[in-house]
Amino acid sequence: MGQGLEVINENIYYGAFHAVENVTMSIHKNAITALIGPSGCGKSTFLRTLNRMHEVTPKAYCTGEVLLDGVNLYGKDINLVDVRRQIGMVFQKANPFPTMSIRDNVLAGIRLNHKRLSKTEADDLVEWALQGANLWNEVRDKLSSPGIALSGGQQQRLCIARAVAMHPSVLLMDEPTSALDPISTLAIEDLITELKKEFTIVIVTHNMQQAARCSDYTGFFNVQGNGKPSHLVEFNQTEQLFSNPLQRETDDYISGHFG
Amino acid sequence: MIHTSSTHSTSTFVSRTLCRYADTIFKYITLIAGLIILFILTAVTVFLLIQAAPAMVGDKNQTVWAIRSLSGGRTIHFWTYVGPLIFGTILTSFLALVCALFIALGVALFITQYAPRPLAFILSHVIDLLAAVPSVIFGLWGGLVLVPSTYPFWKWMNTYFGWIPLFSGQASNPPRTVATVSLVLTIMILPIICSMARDIFQQTPVLLKEAALGLGATQWEMIKLAVLPFGKKGVISAAMLGLGRALGETMAVLMILSPGDLYSWKLLVASQNQTIAANIAAQFPESDSAGVSVLIATGLVLFVITFLVNIAAHHLTGNAIHTKQKNNIRHPLCINKQFIRCSETD
Numbered sequence: 234m235g236q237g238l239e240v241i242n243e244n245i246y247y248g249a250f251h252a253v254e255n256v257t258m259s260i261h262k263n264a265i266t267a268l269i270g271p272s273g274c275g276k277s278t279f280l281r282t283l284n285r286m287h288e289v290t291p292k293a294y295c296t297g298e299v300l301l302d303g304v305n306l307y308g309k310d311i312n313l314v315d316v317r318r319q320i321g322m323v324f325q326k327a328n329p330f331p332t333m334s335i336r337d338n339v340l341a342g343i344r345l346n347h348k349r350l351s352k353t354e355a356d357d358l359v360e361w362a363l364q365g366a367n368l369w370n371e372v373r374d375k376l377s378s379p380g381i382a383l384s385g386g387q388q389q390r391l392c393i394a395r396a397v398a399m400h401p402s403v404l405l406m407d408e409p410t411s412a413l414d415p416i417s418t419l420a421i422e423d424l425i426t427e428l429k430k431e432f433t434i435v436i437v438t439h440n441m442q443q444a445a446r447c448s449d450y451t452g453f454f455n456v457q458g459n460g461k462p463s464h465l466v467e468f469n470q471t472e473q474l475f476s477n478p479l480q481r482e483t484d485d486y487i488s489g490h491f492g
Numbered sequence: 493m494i495h496t497s498s499t500h501s502t503s504t505f506v507s508r509t510l511c512r513y514a515d516t517i518f519k520y521i522t523l524i525a526g527l528i529i530l531f532i533l534t535a536v537t538v539f540l541l542i543q544a545a546p547a548m549v550g551d552k553n554q555t556v557w558a559i560r561s562l563s564g565g566r567t568i569h570f571w572t573y574v575g576p577l578i579f580g581t582i583l584t585s586f587l588a589l590v591c592a593l594f595i596a597l598g599v600a601l602f603i604t605q606y607a608p609r610p611l612a613f614i615l616s617h618v619i620d621l622l623a624a625v626p627s628v629i630f631g632l633w634g635g636l637v638l639v640p641s642t643y644p645f646w647k648w649m650n651t652y653f654g655w656i657p658l659f660s661g662q663a664s665n666p667p668r669t670v671a672t673v674s675l676v677l678t679i680m681i682l683p684i685i686c687s688m689a690r691d692i693f694q695q696t697p698v699l700l701k702e703a704a705l706g707l708g709a710t711q712w713e714m715i716k717l718a719v720l721p722f723g724k725k726g727v728i729s730a731a732m733l734g735l736g737r738a739l740g741e742t743m744a745v746l747m748i749l750s751p752g753d754l755y756s757w758k759l760l761v762a763s764q765n766q767t768i769a770a771n772i773a774a775q776f777p778e779s780d781s782a783g784v785s786v787l788i789a790t791g792l793v794l795f796v797i798t799f800l801v802n803i804a805a806h807h808l809t810g811n812a813i814h815t816k817q818k819n820n821i822r823h824p825l826c827i828n829k830q831f832i833r834c835s836e837t838d
């Protein structure tokens with residue numbers, strides 16, 4: 234079952250640089266939330282605060298609260314590792330473990346969880362995850378070759394399979410289809426539509442059609458000017474946001490009159 | 493307006509041709525550098541072969557006499573003479589490598605993954621400094637400080653771990669033993685392995701580390717998933733470099749070890765083993781030409797051992813290159829080839 238996220242008054246910093254300002258947003262459970270906005274407006278930055286990956290960057294930190302079913306992820310006795318096991322992530326750049334086999338890549342998360350799987354269970358999981366990521370047919374005969382021996386788009390799909398195989402309760406995806414052809418893109422969209430029964434999904438995308446096609450809620454981020462922090466301009470149900478945006482800025486962006 | 497743009501394009505053209513020449517020149521410079529290495533290697537081999545020839549194919553009688561006097565009457569055959577030396581060389585170096593590798597990896601991981609910045613900075617510099625200390629200093633230190641002072645420790649090892657064959661026997665005092673030598677060799681090769689390992693660990697792509705952390709890896713799991721696999725090749729190279737240094741180390745061994753000619757595993761007992769390099773240095777001054785020839789033949793054996801070790805290392809690291817080429821992965825080497833080919837055809 235998915236879990237909802239509640240972001241309250243979040244401010245995000247890279248050292249002295251204030252990257253994102255004062256975001257408050259409810260991410261509904263078992264729904265797909267899309268985040269859109271121009272390049273450099275802090276979508277990835279925001280997304281990475283949702284599973285505490287942001288603080289991996291030296292000197293990066295954030296203030297405010299992120300509640301997962303009411304529990305503050307930034308609370309005192311929260312275990313980082315548990316947070317990331319519950320909230321999975323697909324990164325903007327594909328990052329499979331290069332020397333690890335394709336199969337082991339898919340199972341990497343499960344193994345970290347110290348879950349014991351029988352060989353058939355593991356095989357089934359690998360097949361299911363790779364099917365979902367539309368990669369199974371291409372790699373079924375070379376599951377033992379290293380992750381690096383795949384094309385860029387295949388690597389991206391492998392990373393999706395790796396994240397999905399963990400069955401997180403929230404899945405964060407940072408431009409998961411940026412390197413994919415239209416067919417794979419549609420397959421991934423089908424996958425997340427299917428998965429939202431099980432997970433809560435947040436997806437960053439530059440593809441407005443994609444946001445319109447598959448998301449239930451959309452948030453639009455924008456930045457006022459160079460060096461200024463960006464902020465959440467509008468957050469609404471996707472249909473509303475695209476057909477009837479409340480802010481002029483949003484309207485300009487989605488209709489392409491931007492800048 | 494048009495005029496300026498045309499001169500501009502001519503000048504780009506000129507600089508492009510220059511670039512191409514630069515490519516060719518660079519290619520030949522690297523080629524020459526490669527040939528020089530090959531030449532030196534061949535020259536050394538030839539030198540060793542010529543010098544060692546009398547001991548192998550020359551006057552049998554003289555060689556027999558030389559070996560008998562070198563071995564103190566123990567044997568008259570070359571291989572029975574050099575056998576214990578090979579054993580001693582490999583034993584000391586291998587012990588040193590194992591110890592140094594563990595410590596070096598630990599320190600390198602601590603510096604790159606755990607230590608707060610100021611501490612990492614200081615440690616890093618200390619290690620680089622240590623790497624620059626000449627081996628004779630380590631030898632002196634071993635001989636003047638460790639030999640007189642470490643006996644209680646070895647005695648303790650002997651008492652409590654004597655049931656392990658390596659630590660059995662009667663611990664010698666002063667400990668002019670393989671154990672002390674290996675300890676000094678460990679300290680000697682530690683900095684170089686550590687500093688190379690640190691450099692390679694530091695280069696682990698952030699992306700890879702994040703992949704592991706994003707799956708909910710702890711720091712140590714992240715190291716196992718991302719840092720160690722990434723650094724594996726570099727660590728093996730570093731280890732081989734360290735091993736090479738230990739295999740050929742002369743002064744430290746000479747100044748510490750009381751030599752012997754046995755195939756003995758008793759690390760805590762003196763006069764058990766000797767290494768090839770130290771043996772050459774010790775015997776050389778008092779040898780006649782046949783003796784020198786025999787010693788150089790033992791040097792040739794050391795050369796071959798080092799060579800084999802390097803081939804083994806290439807197998808461990810380089811084999812990956814071949815399999816990778818099959819899988820169509822760009823390795824720096826093949827990029828280089830493509831690059832050269834492009835610059836030729838274009």
Ligand SMILES: Nc1ncnc2c1ncn2[C@@H]1O[C@H](COP(=O)(O)OP(=O)(O)OP(=O)(O)O)[C@@H](O)[C@H]1O
Pocket residue numbers: 247250252270271272273274275276277278279290325
């Ligand atoms: N590691 C970092 N250190 C300092 N500043 C950073 C770092 N990463 C990103 N930034 C800054 O934070 C801001 C937001 O970057 P972010 O990567 O979140 O943008 P984005 O919306 O994901 O862009 P894109 O669509 O191009 O991926 C940018 O101004 C960027 O320069």
Ligand SMILES: [Mg+2]
Pocket residue numbers: 276277278325407
């Ligand atoms: Mg981004």
